[in-house]
Amino acid sequence: MFEFVRKHMKIMQFVLFLLIVPSFVLFGVQGYDSMRQKGDAVAKVDGHEIMQGDWDEAHRAEVDRLRQQMPNLDAKLLDSPEARYGTLERLVRDRVMQSAVLKSNLLVGDQRVARELQNNETIASLRGADGKLDIERYRQLLAARGMTPEQFENQVRNDLAVRQVITGVTQSGFTPPAQANVALASYFEKREVQVVRFPTQEYRARVEATDAELQAYYKDHPEMFQAPEQASIEYVVLDLSAAQKGLAINEADLKTYYEQNASRVGDQEERRASHILVEVPKGAPADVKQKARARAEELLAQVKKAPDSFAEVAKKNSQDTGSAAQGGDLDWFRAGTLAAKPLEDAAFALKAKGEIAGPVESEYGYHVVKLTDLKAPQRRTFEEMKPELEAQMRKEQAQKKYAEAAEAFSNGVYEQSDSLKPVADKLKLEIRTAQAVGRTPQPGATGPLANPKFLQALFSADALERKRNTEAIEIGANQMVSGRVVQHQPARARPFEEVKAQVRELVVNAKAAELARKDGAEKLAAWKATPASATLPGPESVTRMDRGRQPPEVVEAALRADPGQLPALLGVDLGANGYAVVKVNRVLPREAPAAAQAQQEQQQYTRAWAAAEAQAYYELLKDRFKVQVLVAKPKEGAAQ
Template identity: 40%
Template sequence: MLDFFRNHKRLMMFMLILVIVPGLGFVGIQGFRGFFDDSGNVAQVNGYKITRAEYDNSMRQQLDRARQMLGAQFDLKTFNTPEHRQQVLDAMVMQRVLADETLRLHLTASDAAVRRALLSDPFIASLKNPDGSIDLERYKQVLAAQGMTPEQYDASVRYSLAQQQLPSSIQSSAFTSKTLAQHLIELAEQQREVQSLMFRASDYLAKVQPTEAQLQAYYDAHRADFATPATATIQYLVLSPEVLAASVQPTEADLKKYYDDNLARFRTPGEVRASHILIAAAKDASAADKEKARQQAEKVLAELKAHPGQFAQIAEKQSQDPGSAAKGGDLGYFGRGMIAGGKAFDDAAFSLKKDEISGIVQSDFGYHIIKVTEVKPPVTQPFAEVKGAIAHDLKTQHAAKRFTDSADSFTSMVYEQAKSLQPAADKFKLPLQTAVVTPKPNAALAATSPLNNPQFLEAIFSDDAVKNRNNIQAIDLGNNTLISARVSDFKAAAIPSFAALKDSVRQKVITQQAAELAAKDGAARLAVLQKSQATTGFAPALKVSRNNPQGLPETSMSAIYKASAEHLPVYTGVDLGAQGYVIYRVNAVLPGAAMTPERLTAAQQQVAQVHAQSELEAYLDALRQRAKVKHFGSLEAAAANAGQ
């Protein structure tokens, strides 16, 4: 079908005109737009409508995070279920309910809180200049690329902080008593002395002689287990800034121009090391108190002029700055804006030469006398030293621009010239790579490999790619990466004949029947032991606990702790499947290790966290019950877009 469209574009355009134009006359422009409108609502919360587009975006974000976390183990079918889709919608509804409650209570975040959040953001930190200031132009450019202004970004951070206040206050107020924490620890560390009697399936292998009919029956019942997956040999192209960067080679002139235009980036501002003596006078102090402090500072300055070599000793006695007085007034190295004394302090300090003493400098803290002990002049890194870093930056910038400029053209070319990827490879200077893939991700490849992308694999094994051998459409893998491929050879999934698999089938049947025999004998022996209380044949005793199972499987631990401890010894059995069957003799119940105050405090905190989460969920449920929530019938329709 797609091939027909490609080869008859003019005919298809004519047919579309014949269909669309008369349709406008019957339903009108508004009705026609509504017919194709894809932005239906999936829910409404207190009058606010959650659109299908918002839902689709949230679903895609979750799928992208799952792909990154699970890698080759990611399976779209696990997430594209009615239950998971409902969970996504419920989370969006709950987020809106919490937002409404935040607005109702008039919660907000202070400017200081927003500033702290911004400065702790790795994104903001990456934009810092060598002198610690933020590169505002780069900041605006990055935000503009995301369709935001600095003011909008600040507002979003403030809104996010405000929404966090309710959950944070509930979680921080949770409390658990030491008695409860101690009881839970005792249960977790309670030991049980057990002995095991194993009926290994391997011991029964020689006793099993399956018939031909049994082998055939097993093969017929498990045919799908023996299937070999379909494989496709493919050629593929990856378009990304990283790939494009390989073909970008800035000239020497480009590098030098960038260096000259951005010289401030390569300059380390000057620093001084200084000491000071502070005679404190608060900003809001009376005029009399300020005058008294100034007179005291003038006396100290006179003493320094008389004994300039004793600055440190005088500072220890006279300075009222508790942070530096004990160190002879030493403030260490600092640049402009790093000392709380303000501009007047900076101007005085950076105007002094080494070992020179200032006059009296007034700040909001009082009166300072400053001595500069070391001077580090500004240093500009030479071009030769930063040339490599500049080349990397320019290649990255040019490659990112080339990707932006090329993405649409690449997408169109691999679709329009569907019988070969070579034209696209030549135009965009991309390496044409080959691989063999199956419908499921390859665990041997990295989780981030484009060949493991489920949407990509689904397109590879579509009829258009396999039967018509057309290029697949360019798949957006996220992170500015597009991939297209073409199947050059295909082998369908197949189920080998019974004759070819007979030996493999025999081994599986023998293993299964041996496990069944072991389980049968084990269950029979358990019935006898529960009556006779025998002890022979058991392995040496082992002490296990919930926190330290000593290597026992979870099924065994569950059976051991479910066994009644009122009348010991007690026997219990566990079917271990292909491994066989095991009987456990529980001899004694023993207390765990002695409780220490540190362990009790840690346990109390852990239990409090669980309790806090429970309290938060109860609060959110109450908010949701109070909210006016309405669901629409377009959720299932929205599922069609999942994973796209």
């Protein structure tokens, strides 16, 4: 065969040309590279695959979003197997909903999108005093998220369409009060119990553990006595702080930046206002709201007739306990700082001191508002703004430099894979070291050593066996790392003598727990046979909401007891903690809650019921669109 290939080389070249070139014509080199980078399929929805690359990208976006919202959040939680799988589930849900939108031909009009954008608090903060949107700041805000205005508005349109899919189910949720009362009464039910505990600790002194028993336990549970796999590593980190080194900011550039952004470097307008609040409880019926509005209109008419009486009227009538004593005064505030946004909008809509408006509806009720003073914005000087401008320009330049360095970093650790020194020297990075690194983050680990993805790369075959650099791994916003294994120690069984004390503790505890169970079961049998002989402590009440001093197993057993068979004696196995005998005496009726609390519970139950129906509908959609998740759900506490 090889002789044939050699003799007919030109023919074979022509055949290969025919096979390969059309593929590149159809898909392009970029398509091949894209398919390679996307990896394997991790899920399927309606015949369309979700690739590993899609999943990684979605999780990176989710991690960045959470880090921005909660900077102090533990990095281990963000990149745990459970967190990553949660991202995949959300990605699958998004695709299911998108398929439902397409199949249902749901459309969202331009006016609906416009209303949604007008109600967006972030966009509202970009409006000037005249109510006009600062288009340039709007574009900058979206560019920071990697989006154009058109992409963002299409995303909003899609979100609204997706919302329609499930809204019909959630808004139609209805639970009759009788049904809700039965469920709520069961949930809040109290039971009177008497509990005798047989704790493991009290039986330990009665236990003897022979060397033969210890040896047998050691041999039967080898996984419990393993010295973990460990590695000594080197690693380098590229981040914004590294990119900022050596940056010099030119003062002329600062002045140019100041002049170009003159409209945005001034102080914000401040206003001072007073208000009178007529409170409306959340979820109040229409007639209650109508009465509150009528009262607010009466107060509005009163203060308009005598504007100077506003403070006295507020002291006597306002239900805002925080400001009523001060005549309704809200002090000075800027746009975006008041808790009640409709009240703030009304205050900024007033044109001159002394003007009064209302009633203004907010989540708290109805407001009558009076503008008492205002400070026009003043442009700050270049010298006043210089530290802020310099920090901003330094950040922007560092971001640009980081983007350039990231490519060099990724290429460098790959092209010279036997050492981190070349890329460290080129980009002026510090080579760091760490000892006793395992496959999972150690308690208290921070930075790259707390990142499961980086640790997984360090313990890959390529890094362990060939001692090559890991690929450049993104572990956060503007942060990449690469490492290499210097020394590796595989997992090993610890010698018996080294762990003998630990083995003894486990064996003694297991035997003591067994004695506790045996003693408790015997007492239970004797007391059932002769109830009068039972020596029980005084009664106490337990509920799901308040289990008192009792472990959850005891409370669950007590509440599961058949109410038609009370009083009843039960045995409860507490596992390693021993045993308990529980006498359930009677069901204690729940005290009737206050009207407001009862209404709140009814609403919570209705919301829970609507959520359950929405979840059931989603499961139906998953079946309809033949959802397949192709990766296993991680077990609790699993490492990535």
